[in-house]
Amino acid sequence: MASGLAASALSASLSAGASGNVISVGTLYANTGSFATSSMPEYAGLQFWVKQVNAAGGMYVAPLKKKEHVKLVSYNDQSDPATATTLYNQLLTQNKVNVFVADFGSVLTAPAVTIAKDQKHLLFDITGSGTSFFSSGPNPYVALTSLPVSAVWPKPVVGLLSSLKIKRVAILYCQNDFDQAQAAAIKGFLSSKHLQPVYFQGVPTTQTDYSTIVQAIKGSNPQAVLEFGYPNNDIAFLNQLKSTNTHFNFVLTPFPGQLPTLFRQDVGAKALGWQYTYAVPPIMRVNKVNLGLGLNSFLAKFAPGKQSTVNFLNVAGYNAGLAIQAAFAHATSMSQLGIRAGLTAVSGKLQTLEGTFALNKAGAQVGELLPVAQMVPHGAGFQFKIVYPATNAQKAFVNGTPKYPAPKA
């Protein structure tokens, strides 16, 4: 009975947005818990897209042959996958959204992938790049909008390592699918060159004490150290290097490129000097686009006067919006498969501020590969210099040569 009461209160407080002249997009965000750091900026990017589209009088919806306004329906899952499951379902069954967008990361995306397949409803997955979502064959109901699957990320890192003739590689990773996939991919690439990592260890994702681990890595005498974690792991690891003045000739971590403001605060610009990270946008600035804003105009409009605070996840959230926009602009009907057909139509042709948008049959992103950047000291801070491209096309973005071995601070 109580559920009935709560239920009627719920349906009273929410109005469904699917009917009438508006396209409703559902999404979840996490304003508390372990994914909040990444989820909130992504959500802000998506909100920005909605604002932009509506300010332009809506987006073109091909099957209706006219522009429609966009309504964003969103709930807070507090980083909890159990809550996320019911809320994704809430978006589909109660709010009857036209399409839905997953929250940050594989853990919060996983329940949405299930629901999308189950209810045959198109899911736009921003950053849930776990390989398992895209390995079970063709799937028309998931589209990864922002990043290649995590196992593809480290490809240019291996290229960079071999161009620097680095043979002794230490790999430390956190035991979750995102980090483990990258570590395993690098190990695989290395072994194809008949190399073994000199240190290869997983640690729990909850790990923040790296004191002895750093010494163990040092003991393996590596030429390059790759640490794959979530932001809190990267921060703790880099701070441990800093506080013990431990110097390695090559250090790469994934998140300084995605959250530079946070890393400047928590690790400090000086300590980050000469280290490497993935060159996600806005480090890589794609301005030749055929949909939405180019990177420079995005920065100017998203945070006027505070462009340095804009991070990759803002871009990723906005880019997910652009994918939705492209899908509706080329949709063959208003059915879910009709909308997905719109994405297929633009795949490989769509150029956004993240690069070429291309999907395979399983819905995985196969464009938008990430180059490697080095953080080059500049005055009191540092600048990102792209030192190694992931594709030939990205050679145009390279604006520095890797300095190896990294000078001591």
Place this chain on the structure above:
Amino acid sequence: MRLFEYALVSGVLYGLFYGFIGVGLNLLFGVMRLVNLAHGDLVVWGGYLAYSLTTSAHVNPLWAIPLSIPLALVGGLILYLITVPRLRRAEDTETSSLILFFGVSQVLVALATMKYGTNQVTLPELGNPVMIFGQPYAASLVASAALAVPALALFYYYLYRTRLGLATRAVMANEEEAVASGVRVRRVATSAFVIGIAFAAAAGPLATFMLGGINPTTGGGLTITAFTIIIIGSLGNPLGTAAGGILYGLASSLTQAYAAPWTGMVPYALLLAVVLLRPSGLFGRRVRVA
């Protein structure tokens, strides 16, 4: 061999800090049988105080330690008055307190999220690394260990050298007998509770260094670690708490050195081993288990 040596020294230094973390909980759980699941969150709030101090006043974060104590005493007293008298009348104080303090923990996490956001925050490192046997240790690690020693000594002094401490130990040993011999249990309980909270908050700035930064949800894991340490070291025993901390620190750093994937298991495996094999702890005289 160098690595082994590093792990040993680092384990002892970390261990002293963990002993400090255990002190406050020992007073609440060891003395009052209150299962304070908010212990780690109180530590985290101490850390946030240091963060606020350094970002607003640009002073050494360690000033937060003396500053947190009066704040924690007042806050602790308020919390005491609201919760403990009713809890002690409950049918099953231990269980009720466990659930109640989980609620308190949720509230502290929510307030921290509202005030400080969810991003990890760190404190500026205290100085150049300290060389011990030719290997570098973070200045903050050495400082934490150095500050933990007087804190543990203070805890020892309070329990064994003051009248209040004597009364506290009497209550711990047997509350009914203590009442019969004229101990004012209420006063003892109030002071143990409030002092315990103050110790927790005072450990906060150090924890921020030791844990590579804090965020609103850092407290949960810290609470479990603290329980492990005081149970290993026997309830109400200051030397045991120090020893429990060091044992935990050593186990943790040796695991990091030689079996990194299993570091997460360390506190839980130690806790299980101790409660099953020697439930009174390594330094306990009596068994307080069923």
Place this chain on the structure above:
Amino acid sequence: MPLVVVGAVLAAGPSLYNNLAFLTTLTIYILLAQGVNIVYGFTGYLPFGFVGFFGAGIYGSSLAIVYWHVGGYAAIGLGALTSVVAAVIVSPLLRLSGAYFALATLAASQALYFIVANESWTFGESGMSLPLLFSPTALYVLSVVAVVLTLVVVVYVRDSHFGLSLRAIRSDAVSAAMAGVNVVRTRTIAWLVAAALAGVAGALWALMTSAFYAETPFDLTISVYAIVFALFGGVRTVIGPVVGAVVLYSLYQYIGISNPQYFELIYGLLIVVLVLFLPGGLTSLVGGRGDRPAWWNRVVRRRSAPEVTP
């Protein structure tokens, strides 16, 4: 019969509020709260690490589905079996009591998490994707059936000779043993039954989400919710944990949707107030602190369970 009422209300759920994921999760929490009820309510052991059995159920059923390709019903059975095996392994913890027991079960559940999440050979490090074996409606029907069967078990535990022994142990284990109750065996059976319930709940959860990430199944807040739901409704009753789960989980969903930024704050304060001012749970408001609300005895005249006098 409360069974009929609960069954009917749950069966009518989808027509009141058509979010089957919410309703299925609710029934999963009812199962967990009833598990807590059996362990804590009837034997006095607070299983703070109860989530370990839930996690074991999710893990066992996911593995069985992904690697042995078993069907849905077999997965539920294997999920329950995994939890029971876990319960047997940790049964030495029953030697402990009070907070020591609570903390030790917590440690055991987290140790299990680290074992599962740690290595590639456990398949927990990188997660698993499960095929869909039931439609949401079928799964919900299944979970309502599970709830009804669970209530039958709880009624049995309450009214049978077995339940009488449990309560005798709870009030005084030594006297119960002297009166001829096999303390260890009785406790262990209750422990295994509760674990099996959590295992079924876990398997249902795995079938609903079709994904396994080790972080989720072993999250301690699941334990806490199950405990709080059971206490809020009132332990040692049949209907209490159901009411607790329905009211609080609906509230959880409602606050979470309408007022997310204050969610944790409100929920935390609610727990504090609950412990301080309503220690006997909601059902105690209706019928004192007895095993069953007084109005129930007045309305339905049936043999009441004999009082325990150890």
